Amino acid sequence: MALRSFFLFIMVVLGGGLGAPSVLAEACPAFLDHEQRRLHSSESVNLCDIAAGKPMLVVNTASRCGYTGQFAGLEALHKEYAGRGLMVVGFASDDFRQEADTEAEAARVCYKNFGVTFTMIAPGAVTGQAANPVFAEINRQSQPPRWNFTKYVLDREGKVVETFPSRVRPEDPELISAIESVL
Numbered sequence: 001m002a003l004r005s006f007f008l009f010i011m012v013v014l015g016g017g018l019g020a021p022s023v024l025a026e027a028c029p030a031f032l033d034h035e036q037r038r039l040h041s042s043e044s045v046n047l048c049d050i051a052a053g054k055p056m057l058v059v060n061t062a063s064r065c066g067y068t069g070q071f072a073g074l075e076a077l078h079k080e081y082a083g084r085g086l087m088v089v090g091f092a093s094d095d096f097r098q099e100a101d102t103e104a105e106a107a108r109v110c111y112k113n114f115g116v117t118f119t120m121i122a123p124g125a126v127t128g129q130a131a132n133p134v135f136a137e138i139n140r141q142s143q144p145p146r147w148n149f150t151k152y153v154l155d156r157e158g159k160v161v162e163t164f165p166s167r168v169r170p171e172d173p174e175l176i177s178a179i180e181s182v183l
Contacts (some may be wrong), residue, residue, distance in 0.1 A: 073170025
């Protein structure tokens with residue numbers, strides 16, 4: 001993390017070839033600046049690298065939940081709004097005891113059953129003291145998820161703009177309006 005910050009500082013000060021994106025990356029909120037393992041993968045991703053300065057739709061997910069069908073709608077939102085900068089990020093979690101027994105099964109549900117191409121993070125806690133750093137901050141700004149598929153719309157600075165409970169489907173006009181308000 002320190003090396004990334006130093007590099008970005010030098011690029012901004014020296015006016016390096018990165019231009020505006022380096023300024024956005026430097027301004028990336030600390031809670032996004034963590035290595036997160038991708039679902040059913042040895043690869044990790046740092047959300048600052050892919051989402052700095054971009055609005056986000058963050059969702060806690062589970063593969064054995066009555067709301068699991070919402071993966072299709074989340075993928076549709078990803079395809080519709082990625083070109084305008086929206087990052088959809090799913091965080092698999094078993095906090096509500098609805099996640100698959102294995103990551104392979106969870107990945108199969110996401111990738112094969114629903115064709116998910118947006119970023120999915122490996123299972124971890126989204127509530128309580130053990131919450132993933134992203135959810136620890138989201139919970140501080142807003143409220144912890146009460147169930148799977150709670151949706152959080154974050155602006156370009158990482159501030160929670162609106163929260164939607166599980167029953168609000170991805171195609172709901174209120175959610176669409178909140179997403180469009182941060183683009």
